[in-house]
Amino acid sequence: MAGSETSLSLQQFIASLDQTCLPRILQVCSGVYFQGSVYELSGSEVCLCTGDLVKVVNIQLLSVSCEDISNNEKFELPLNHAGLFKLVPEKMPYNTIEEMLSLRPEALEVCLPFSFTSKCELTFQNFTLGAGKIVTMLSIEQQEGVKEKHIRCHLHGQQGQLAEVLVPFSCRGEFYECESDNTYTLQEIMSSPYLCSRYFCFSKITKKGGPLVFSPIYQVQAIMHLRKNIVTFPSSLEVDVVDVTLQSQDVNFVTPLTLPEVFAKSDGAFPTMAEILEIHEGKPMFCCTWLTELRKGHHLALLKRGSSTIFLASGQKGRKGRQYFLVSPSYSGRLKRKPREFDSVYELYVALIHTPFLKVSVTRHSEGLEGEEIPALSVGDQLEVLRCQKIHMPCGGTSQEKNQIVEVLVCRRLQELHLPLYMQSHFVEKLTDKKKYSLTDLCKCFTLPLDIKVVGRDAGLEMDPLVGFSSLRLEEAVVEPMIQASLPAKPEMCFEIPSRWFNMSLSFIDDPLPLAQQDCHLETVTEVTDSFYHEFRKLTTSDETPPPRPPKRKSVSSKPLLGLQPTLGSKSLSGSKPFIATPSPSELDAPCLPPKSPLPQLTGLSLDSKTAQRPPAPLPVVSTFTSYILKTKNRLMALKNRLHTACSCDIWVMCHKPEVP
Numbered sequence: 001m002a003g004s005e006t007s008l009s010l011q012q013f014i015a016s017l018d019q020t021c022l023p024r025i026l027q028v029c030s031g032v033y034f035q036g037s038v039y040e041l042s043g044s045e046v047c048l049c050t051g052d053l054v055k056v057v058n059i060q061l062l063s064v065s066c067e068d069i070s071n072n073e074k075f076e077l078p079l080n081h082a083g084l085f086k087l088v089p090e091k092m093p094y095n096t097i098e099e100m101l102s103l104r105p106e107a108l109e110v111c112l113p114f115s116f117t118s119k120c121e122l123t124f125q126n127f128t129l130g131a132g133k134i135v136t137m138l139s140i141e142q143q144e145g146v147k148e149k150h151i152r153c154h155l156h157g158q159q160g161q162l163a164e165v166l167v168p169f170s171c172r173g174e175f176y177e178c179e180s181d182n183t184y185t186l187q188e189i190m191s192s193p194y195l196c197s198r199y200f201c202f203s204k205i206t207k208k209g210g211p212l213v214f215s216p217i218y219q220v221q222a223i224m225h226l227r228k229n230i231v232t233f234p235s236s237l238e239v240d241v242v243d244v245t246l247q248s249q250d251v252n253f254v255t256p257l258t259l260p261e262v263f264a265k266s267d268g269a270f271p272t273m274a275e276i277l278e279i280h281e282g283k284p285m286f287c288c289t290w291l292t293e294l295r296k297g298h299h300l301a302l303l304k305r306g307s308s309t310i311f312l313a314s315g316q317k318g319r320k321g322r323q324y325f326l327v328s329p330s331y332s333g334r335l336k337r338k339p340r341e342f343d344s345v346y347e348l349y350v351a352l353i354h355t356p357f358l359k360v361s362v363t364r365h366s367e368g369l370e371g372e373e374i375p376a377l378s379v380g381d382q383l384e385v386l387r388c389q390k391i392h393m394p395c396g397g398t399s400q401e402k403n404q405i406v407e408v409l410v411c412r413r414l415q416e417l418h419l420p421l422y423m424q425s426h427f428v429e430k431l432t433d434k435k436k437y438s439l440t441d442l443c444k445c446f447t448l449p450l451d452i453k454v455v456g457r458d459a460g461l462e463m464d465p466l467v468g469f470s471s472l473r474l475e476e477a478v479v480e481p482m483i484q485a486s487l488p489a490k491p492e493m494c495f496e497i498p499s500r501w502f503n504m505s506l507s508f509i510d511d512p513l514p515l516a517q518q519d520c521h522l523e524t525v526t527e528v529t530d531s532f533y534h535e536f537r538k539l540t541t542s543d544e545t546p547p548p549r550p551p552k553r554k555s556v557s558s559k560p561l562l563g564l565q566p567t568l569g570s571k572s573l574s575g576s577k578p579f580i581a582t583p584s585p586s587e588l589d590a591p592c593l594p595p596k597s598p599l600p601q602l603t604g605l606s607l608d609s610k611t612a613q614r615p616p617a618p619l620p621v622v623s624t625f626t627s628y629i630l631k632t633k634n635r636l637m638a639l640k641n642r643l644h645t646a647c648s649c650d651i652w653v654m655c656h657k658p659e660v661p
Helices: 010-015 097-102 186-190 259-263 289-293 345-354 439-445 530-540 609-613 625-646
Strands: 024-030 039-041 044-046 053-068 073-078 085-087 094-096 114-118 122-124 127-129 134-141 150-156 162-168 172-177 199-202 212-224 230-234 240-243 272-279 299-315 323-327 334-337 341-344 359-362 382-394 403-412 416-420 424-429 450-456 472-487 490-498 504-509 525-528
Touching (some): 334 439, 345 382, 345 416
Antiparallel strands (some): 039 044, 053 212, 114 172, 122 127, 150 162, 212 230, 299 472, 341 424, 403 416, 450 472, 472 490
16 A cells, blocks of 8 residues: 555654644554564554554653764653753754744744854944854844844954844855753753754763754554554554555544443434444343343444433342342333331431331330330330430449430330330331332332332333332432443344443444334343442442441449358368359349258347248349349348348358259
């Protein structure tokens, strides 16, 4: 394809390229950039062989290549290099002022003042300038009534006097550029086509003291002929190319598009046909029927784009694991509300925010805590949830404990109850609503989440996957960008692709659209996997306040219950350890009963006969370890005091563990 066009190295061509002229089509005319079989750069596989076509779509400046022409040493500098550079004067002579200025940048202010010398003697306005003297140009001026431009200069005469004169552009001589004290940053040099083509040296003396030539290194974004994706490579690849843009207008370069890029197209781009170039083959997020048809090389009819509200639903059917669905507002099945279930008082509080005067039934017995004033709940209790408020509640089980401020839910049974938000129980909502709703009407009347049951299938679906669930939960509704599509083999079956959730690349093709069907059916239910559900919830769940924790309770002291030093008669048992009654775990909630055998009859114990014959009354059942320890300790200490008061001699008190009935 390349004929008599002049070939350039890729580096030279890209450096001289005007970005406003992109895209440009290049043909590789010499050289093969080759390592193994493929050269990989920046994650893109690149192999440039002779004859290949490359469509350059964008270039971006990466760095600057510097070559010291005194020793041919090359090195790279970043664009933000902090060093400054000075221009190296050109050694070539200029015949006229106009010729010398034509090679300067258009914005002369970049390099003013500019100085030069004349090899021969010149006379300006009765002022003679000797050969070799310096002329400093200050500005370019256009005088009224004079067509020719002039430059305003400072001249140093033979006697050293200074003069300011106007020199016409047509002034002839042999002029040479002088060294300037102006300095430039690397960024300024690379942004000026004139400065970029000049020689420079470091403004400060360094080991690299020779003249430097700068070459920009670009990152090239291009589409390779017969390639499916955009590749990137540096402009420093050592290949020669020729521009064949005009001769290659009929060459079709594939432009890969992601689904978000397809969605960003205007409405005028639809409907159209597309070919699937790549599709993510990792863990699937959808398990719908049309997903198996989305394979590399297959075609799709893209009908339209738009944002649509979708509902996330979940449910469990039989022994199967939990299933998840995306439901379109177009779903035409009939729905009935199901009573919601709550596993804690806090869940009741969350529901109360959206459902005032919520009524529930208790389905699990919950014992109260006497020391914390938490009421007991029995199965079948009917509660009306009224409001949430803060109250002072004891949180330790003894009167010495200080009250703490606790958030409670005020409910009405026979009287008002205060249920702490941290309390665990189980409740079922009481419903009297038997009405059948459409999906849109249901969400208008009530706030999500909602528990529902499908009582009438969607007639537009060949098989409604939501039928058969005893209960479904509508968890959330979000607005998602959707692309409506169909398969060429089944144009009557349409489905919506959530563009954010499909990792797929397409290219538009010129194939004709399939014939439009009069009775086109839209798939309104799409089953998704649990991995999609968890990723979806990460993005959509707001920062909700976690349930409150129970208040801190003071720990019970682990001191011995009975620490008596037993003695018998006049003999001391100081070496013996005190006997401590320690209940087993099975005895914690058992009633405290009298010992099996009565205490031995004690001499000198003054008790009335009725008291001596009456057995001690059984203690009530205790529900906590704390209450049990305290009551046991109090009984033993009372018995000890009575024995020491009545007896004048030391006795050995035997302590029996309570018997568990």
